[in-house]
Amino acid sequence: MENALLINLSRQTALERQLDVIANNIANVNTSGFKSDSSLFEEYLNTPAHEDNFVGSDRRVSFVQDRGTFRDMSTGPLEQTRNPLDLAIDGAAFLTVQTPAGERYTRDGNLHINPQGQLVTVAGNPVLGANGPIVFQQTDHDINIAPDGTVTVVEGSGRADSIRGSLRLVSFTDAQKMLKEGLNLYSAGNGATPQADTKSTVRQGYLEKSNVNAVGEMSRMMEVSRAYTAIANLMQQQSELQKTAIQQLADVPA
Structure with missing residues (x-):
């Protein structure tokens, strides 16, 4: 040829x-x-x-x-939703979630509470805290997520805050080594080790939009x-x- x-x-x-x-x-x-x-x-x-x-x-x-x-x-634009279960991460951190294949990582902060009271992603994967999945009780209300990821609620008719967990935020020395696996999830990949991230902060009531430039891509x-x-x-x-x-x-x- x-x-x-x-x-x-x-x-x-x-x-x-x-x-x-x-x-x-x-x-x-x-x-x-x-x-x-x-x-x-x-x-x-x-x-x-x-x-x-x-x-x-x-x-x-x-x-x-x-x-x-x-x-x-790079971080995509933030959109204010005022939904207490919507989160945006200011920094390089990822949320840690539990999947059938093991721990995975995501920047998608569009979260929900499933029938078991667990905080989950759109795909239904539990969001992990420092001590495992974050679980709410039926009487919990006024959910608040602090910039450091601490999740508190007001329980029942009480007035004091009750802690339900702290989001496990992790980052990677070289995020390019992470592997996309679909459903907006990443795996650590070869040679990529997650490390606890204490520099990034969480913004409650916001969502990070895609960083895709639609006009440029077209x-x-x-x-x-x-x-x-x-x-x-x-x-x-x-x-x-x-x-x-x-x-x-x-x-x-x-």
């Missing part, structure tokens, strides 16, 4: 992957706490391939390689689509030239 075709195919593969990343960002533009991804590419030099298929050439052919993705961990999608189409047209033209050349050679008298 000719080098030009190989180079075009490598570029198309990279563009297809980039389009998937952009589409996922756009799909989560309204997902609370979502962090956008960007594609990473690098030059790949294939030693056996040489320019113009001439083995004696010392100019190696450069391909495009999909290196992976880079996550934008522009990127159009650029990638045009580039993909241009390469496809170029490959079609090359194929037609080869076909024409073969037909003309076949007409040459022996």
Whole structure:
């Protein structure tokens, strides 16, 4: 297979992957706490391939390689909801939640109370405190979550605050090593160890919106689509030239 075709195919593969990343960002533009991804590419030099298929050439052919993705961990805009169970984290911390697969981490502070009285995420995963899941009693009201994550309530007809737990806020030295697992959850990933975060604060009655720039992502999608189409047209033209050349050679008298 000719080098030009190989180079075009490598570029198309990279563009297809980039389009998937952009589409996922756009799909989560309204997902609370979502962090956008960007594609990473690098030059790949294939030693056996040489320019113009001439083995004696010392100019190696450069391909495009999909290196992976880079996550934008910047804080998204905060939206005030006045719902006492909505939380936004000011800082780099994550909430710790319990899932069937083990502990996971999220920035989505859209929380609820399930029928068992547990504080849970939208997906129903219990939010963990310092001593396990945070559980409320049926007579609890006036829920207050302090900036340090301490959860207090007024119980029954009493007036004194009762503590129901303290949110387990954790952060990571290198958050890029965290792995997205769907449902707005992250796992620690290889070499990423959660550490107790005492610098971040919690804002009750707010939600952190997605940090996806919808207009920018739509522009990127159009650029990638045009580039993909241009390469496809170029490959079609090359194929037609080869076909024409073969037909003309076949007409040459022996």
